[in-house]
Amino acid sequence: MLKLNNVEVIYDSVILVLKGISIEVPDGKITTVLGANGAGKTTTLKAISGILRSERGEVTRGSIELDGNRIDNRAPHSIVKDGIVQVFEGRRVFGNLSAEENLVAGGHIVSKAKMRANMEKVYEYFPRIAERRDVISGYLSGGEQQMLAVGRALMSDPKLILLDEPSLGLAPMIIEEIWGIIRRLREEQNVTFLLVEQNATLALEIADYGYVMENGAVVLEGPAEQLRDNADIKEFYLGMSGEEKRSFRDVKHYRRRKRWLN
Amino acid sequence: MDGETQFLIELVTNGMLTGMMYALVAVGFVLIYKSTDAINFAQGEFCMIAAIFIASFVFLYGFPLWLSIIVVLVLMILFNVALERVVLRPMIGRPVVAIIMATIGLALMFRGLGPLLFGAETRPINLPIPDLPIIWGPLFMSPIDVLGAAISVIFLAGFGWFFLKSRIGVAMRAVADSHQVSMAMGINVERYFVIAWVLAGVVALLGGIVWGNAIGVDTQLAALGLKVFPVVILGGLDSIIGVVVGGIIVGVVEALAAGYLDPYVGGGTKDFTPYVLMILVLMVRPYGIFGKPIIERI
Incomplete structure (x- = not known):
């Protein structure tokens, strides 16, 4: 199991990108991290794989543990040897x-x-x-x-594959094909996945558990089916609004506040 | 066979032999470019400094030639490992221009260092080969050129196999393609940089021996770096086959220019014809004859 505990990442010694995030990726599951551009999803993956160092980023606080051993700030090639790619x-x-x-x-x-x-x-x-x-x-x-x-x-x-936006720019049919292969890999090869996606619909279709990130922090987490039903997720990530029909007159007023922000 | 044809054949064969020797120097550029994406402007100086050390050890300290070569080989490898670690590694992730500038500085340093340590006079490297020309049918070939070309062919074939077929070669090409992605594949990128620089040093040593044997050893040998530039550009910076073809083209063009144009203009045409050719080729194929075109999916 991969565990991120309160991980803080700073680029170039000044730019704070991850503000203490905690994520758990249990073995044999597909865990997803959702969020908009610039939320820190890719940085999270790079912090895990050690690629961060080549971009002058650094895990400055917190820990990343794989099966109880700390792997933060190690060289990427040694992390691959530990089974994360x-x-x-x-x-x-x-x-x-x-x-x-x-x-x-x-x-x-x-x-x-x-x-x-x-x-x-x-x-x-x-x-x-x-x-x-x-x-x-x-x-x-x-x-x-x-x-x-x-x-x-x-x-x-690998024991764990970090997938960064695999659906980017691909036709739905191809994505379905890739999703199918990912499911097979999990079942047949017992590979664990940490999936980063902007496309929440697609990600929640395959994932077991999900995290939502915003501005370098985890704002919401839960089992995938629970996230699918969450009103905020529906509104902001799945592009569905409430049940009732609204008059266009009200559209301008309608701006739901994200409940997780104060 | 009339004299005219005989003359042509002779020019072409000698041009090809010289061309193979150019290719041996040029492959040093390719090795660095393929794995680090930078151009090593000190490649000619590498050849020069290796040759100066070998010749000086023989003439100043009385080393036998073979021992001198081995000692310089070891020095060259150590130097390149140190160079990579101290100068080039901190530049990983910086713009390629930074590495190029560093190599230019290195080139200037070598040009000063050779004469400073061993004096500026020209010394020969005498490989144990006969001076008599090899006569083969209608061809007259100088044994120095034949040996040089033979050494080139052997090593170029070796490097070609290494890059195309061996796992290390594939990893080196992967590193050249993307440092970051290679890292994520578990490839120790820094180690491959060291391998590339050490190989470039070894090639430079071979080039230095072959060319030092042919034209004598002094700081003029460094001009080789510039001289083989048309070869590298013609063939494509990242292709070993390209380097061979480029070398042969440049060698033959030089020989033909020297044979046919020099009598009219009084000499010197062989020094610039390769560059004219280079510019012409660049107009048609900016990435060289065998270079990789930049793949862009739209």
Whole structure:
């Protein structure tokens, strides 16, 4: 289980981005973090994976624990060895490498035999990638690139995958396909997911538990079905308003206050 | 075969041999560019300083050549490890220009350091090979060039295999593609920077030996860096095959210019024709003949 306790992140020694957030990611579950742009979702993932350091960010307070061991402010490659791997927003495949070479790079930390075995596993989950293994990945479609990015993450035998906006810019059908694979991975490979999304509808469809972030703090948390029914979430994230029909005359007045802000 | 054709064939073969030797120096640029995305403007100076050390150890301290080469190889590796750690590592995440400027500073430092330590006179590196030309059918080839080209071919083939097929090579290309994403894959990016710089140092040493043997060792050898620039740009900064093809093109063009144009203008054309060619190629293919075009999905 991954536990963030009151984590504070500061960039460039002055910019306070995360103001003490606490998140728990239980094994074998899909946990989601929702929030608008700039809420600190991606920073949270980078703090966990250690990538933060390459952007001059630092965990200045609190702790990040994986199964009881602290992993905050460690080098990213040692965190991958502990079984946490991040899939970046916007896919970020190695565009000049072929799909298969992307997988080879993803399996960098495992032995050669294990890498071969993992590659077969990835091809089994993503037959589309298997078909296009020799294509330079920069020329793959968006959906294929997202699948490759998830497949590449699987190459290092992770216990926990940090997924940053996998739905970004993809057709609903492709997203459904990827969601299906994520569910299978959880059941068959016992992989845990921490999913960051702006699209709350999609995220709450697959997640077991969710957190809502705003301005670098967690403002709301609960089981996914509970969040789906929460009036504030409905209004601000799911784009549904109250039941009754409103006259357009009232629209201007209508601005629901977020209940979690004072 | 008439004299005219014979002359042409000779120019072309000698141009190709020289071209392979250019490629050996040029591959140093490619190694750095492929893994760190920066251009090492000190590559020519690396060759020069390696050659100066080798020649000086032989002439000033009486080392046998093989020992001198091994000692300099070790020094070169240590130096590059230190260089990466002290100068270049703090620049990770900074704009590439910062690294380029650092290499220019390094180049100037080397140009001063060589003569300061060992004096400025020209010394030879004498590889144990005969002076008599190799005659093969209608061809006359100088053994120095043949050996230089052979060493180039062997190492270039080795590097080509390394980058394309080995896991370390794939990881290095991944690092070149994105430092951040490579880190997230568990690749120790800093270690690969060290490997790249050490390899560049080793290539520079080979280049220094081959070229020092061919033209003698002094600070003029550093001009090689500039000289092979058209090679790198022609072939594409990130392609080993490109470097070979670029090297051969530049070598042949130089030889042809020297053979056919020099008699009319009184010499010197071989020094600038490669640059003219470079500009022409850049107009048509800005990323070189074999370079990676920037992939953009719209």
